[in-house]
Amino acid sequence: MTYKRESAQELATSAFLYLAGRPDLVEAFLAATGLQPQDLRQVATSPEMALYVLDYLLEDDQRVIEAAAELGVAPGDLMQARTALAGPGSYGWQI
Numbered sequence: 001m002t003y004k005r006e007s008a009q010e011l012a013t014s015a016f017l018y019l020a021g022r023p024d025l026v027e028a029f030l031a032a033t034g035l036q037p038q039d040l041r042q043v044a045t046s047p048e049m050a051l052y053v054l055d056y057l058l059e060d061d062q063r064v065i066e067a068a069a070e071l072g073v074a075p076g077d078l079m080q081a082r083t084a085l086a087g088p089g090s091y092g093w094q095i
Helices: 005-020 023-033 037-043 047-058 061-071 075-086
Strands: none
Touching (some): 005 023, 005 047, 005 075, 047 061, 047 075
């Protein structure tokens, strides 16, 4: 699937809800971002949060595979959505 900004944001929102439903993942996500649980509601819809969520998932192959399966998308879709939100080259390489 080719992601535009809107569809990429929708996937990131679904990924955020996926994380939120898994205590072990959300705890590690909070530790990685420095956010506190009470911060989540305030930042949940910010554009930066979408990138944080996708980056967190993309850091680990197993997280990518499990999240993609749960979200009903191909694993590569998570990277495509991230690129649509941040732009080509934003992850250290050009597309």
